[in-house]
Amino acid sequence: MPIEIPKDKWTGSIRAVTIGATSAEGGTRTKTVTVGGQTTMPYLQYEAMPSGDEAPNKPVIAIEIKSRKPEDWSPLLADVWGEAMADPAQWAKKAEEAGADLLVLALTVEDTPEDAVRIVKSVLSATGLPLIVWGPGQAEKDNELLVPVSEATNGEKIVLGICEDKNYRTIVATAMANGHLVQARAPMDVNLSKQLNILVSDMGIPKDRILMDPTTGALGYGIEYGYSVMERLRLAALQGDAMTQLPMIVTPGFEAWKTKEAKVGEGVPEAWGDWKARAINWETLTAMSLVESGADIVVLRHPESVKRVKDAIEELVTV
Amino acid sequence: MYIIGENIHIISEKVKEALAARDREFFMDLAVKQVEAGAKAIDINLGPRKKDWAEVFPWIVETVEAVVDVPLSIDTTNVDGMEAALKTIKKAQPILNSTSAEPERLEKIPLLAKKYNAKVIALTMKTEGIPVEADARVNIAVEALIPRMMEVELPMENLIIDPLVLTCSGCQQYCPHLIETVRTLQFAWDPAPNISVGLSNVSNAVPNENRPLINRVYLAMLMGVGLQMMIANPFDQLQNDVIRWIETKDTSHPLAAVYNKIADRITAGEEPQMEDFNLSDSEQAAIWKTTQILLNKVIYADSYLMN
Numbered sequence: 267m268p269i270e271i272p273k274d275k276w277t278g279s280i281r282a283v284t285i286g287a288t289s290a291e292g293g294t295r296t297k298t299v300t301v302g303g304q305t306t307m308p309y310l311q312y313e314a315m316p317s318g319d320e321a322p323n324k325p326v327i328a329i330e331i332k333s334r335k336p337e338d339w340s341p342l343l344a345d346v347w348g349e350a351m352a353d354p355a356q357w358a359k360k361a362e363e364a365g366a367d368l369l370v371l372a373l374t375v376e377d378t379p380e381d382a383v384r385i386v387k388s389v390l391s392a393t394g395l396p397l398i399v400w401g402p403g404q405a406e407k408d409n410e411l412l413v414p415v416s417e418a419t420n421g422e423k424i425v426l427g428i429c430e431d432k433n434y435r436t437i438v439a440t441a442m443a444n445g446h447l448v449q450a451r452a453p454m455d456v457n458l459s460k461q462l463n464i465l466v467s468d469m470g471i472p473k474d475r476i477l478m479d480p481t482t483g484a485l486g487y488g489i490e491y492g493y494s495v496m497e498r499l500r501l502a503a504l505q506g507d508a509m510t511q512l513p514m515i516v517t518p519g520f521e522a523w524k525t526k527e528a529k530v531g532e533g534v535p536e537a538w539g540d541w542k543a544r545a546i547n548w549e550t551l552t553a554m555s556l557v558e559s560g561a562d563i564v565v566l567r568h569p570e571s572v573k574r575v576k577d578a579i580e581e582l583v584t585v
Numbered sequence: 586m587y588i589i590g591e592n593i594h595i596i597s598e599k600v601k602e603a604l605a606a607r608d609r610e611f612f613m614d615l616a617v618k619q620v621e622a623g624a625k626a627i628d629i630n631l632g633p634r635k636k637d638w639a640e641v642f643p644w645i646v647e648t649v650e651a652v653v654d655v656p657l658s659i660d661t662t663n664v665d666g667m668e669a670a671l672k673t674i675k676k677a678q679p680i681l682n683s684t685s686a687e688p689e690r691l692e693k694i695p696l697l698a699k700k701y702n703a704k705v706i707a708l709t710m711k712t713e714g715i716p717v718e719a720d721a722r723v724n725i726a727v728e729a730l731i732p733r734m735m736e737v738e739l740p741m742e743n744l745i746i747d748p749l750v751l752t753c754s755g756c757q758q759y760c761p762h763l764i765e766t767v768r769t770l771q772f773a774w775d776p777a778p779n780i781s782v783g784l785s786n787v788s789n790a791v792p793n794e795n796r797p798l799i800n801r802v803y804l805a806m807l808m809g810v811g812l813q814m815m816i817a818n819p820f821d822q823l824q825n826d827v828i829r830w831i832e833t834k835d836t837s838h839p840l841a842a843v844y845n846k847i848a849d850r851i852t853a854g855e856e857p858q859m860e861d862f863n864l865s866d867s868e869q870a871a872i873w874k875t876t877q878i879l880l881n882k883v884i885y886a887d888s889y890l891m892n
Binding site for chain 1: 754755757882883884885886887888889891892
């Protein structure tokens, strides 16, 4: 007996957002990345396919690098990136080789505005990948660094972040003035995510220049809350809520490498097994759970996790 | 609509100060004004008063009863304080606010109600919390609250079930369920139990400028399923207009017609439709958006009216 698989019909869709600009588009990137555009819940492409729609954009992987060698990262990450960690341009090249679709460059509180501009430019010269630039995460310092970076890279369509409810105006204003995008982060709450999207877009930035960051936890550390929030945002978007129809960026690398399971190699139960295998599993499983709940960009740290997540995404999008 | 006036509440700074000063005039004035504005009873919530309950509860009852004749709703978790108030009350049949299905409260409060011939508000809540689903709340009423009232032989007309309004800011999924709970509870027993809600809870944690609108739209929905009693602010003139429009089926001007339409849709088990509203009118557009929030169709955000 033939079984008919039920299909949902949605009225809304996720906005397609393009990061990076080639020379023809006013930038210097050799490739751009487009995310979003989905018209179904994650990986239910068959619901949309018969109408002749094209396959949706698949999730992409950003590798996170820092403007200065991070002292608090796991030795496992220092082992794999080696000397490159002390030179952002080198690190960017190695990240591209490791399979990154785009890069996150995180600035630090020690950077001056001149440092920040110089380092961002060196990374842009070292690779042709689209770029996301994060401030150090302190409102005043973020604004002090991101404004000159934004002006010095006019037209590159980089993503500036991270906008939060206490500090978004300056970042959004400079992104608008220089043709960039923004990343808007709210603390794992559908209402607050939507509220920030409203506030950011109310400043006049086009909605196809906003990525929403719903915040998440690592595997074993609240990932289920992050998962539910993302699922609910995606459902609302498909039901037609314009203020949730934005692609989602999440940071499983940052979250997973904070956990004891990934960070610590000594003084843990023997049953936990090999440290490196465990750490990479932690990052990969955190990332894949978020991919399954609708993440469009996952920001990772370890090249082996990048490889595994990439393979898994390929399998998911193969109809 | 039987409004239990909510304004004597310790959450208000003015009430807190007046209580500290034992300012009789303040409380007399606030009680009289609520009754003049249409309140049929006065809620008194001064907190548990763990240290001075023996003095405060009789004092406030005596103060308020000096100027109004309406029932007083004794709103506290302190059972001793509640009894001290009951002993002092001389005028109308009081209301105990409240019990729930939590064993200790369900044991004691109905006995007090029986002893002093008071009405009692019973919340559809167990020790584990408040269920989202309408059915589960009705079950608490039918399986725990009503049987306990029968056990202590409290007449059904003295029971007031409060199915617990929760805020659309954070508990949005509860809002449509509560509407269905109010609808169903009326058929849960014969005779039908009284039902009351704390209306303004629906807009807790919402920016002040949006609270009255959310309260009014929710009120229209709840009146659509037959709500006849609530704890609310009797001074809210627009809210009182909505009550009058729906009770008298007054559709003589556009806003009155819109609020009646919302109530009618809900009565019929339907959802308000976009064509019910003149969306070029900003006030009606805001009401439409609010219906979508309260029915959990669109995710709530503080700036949802800008969406």
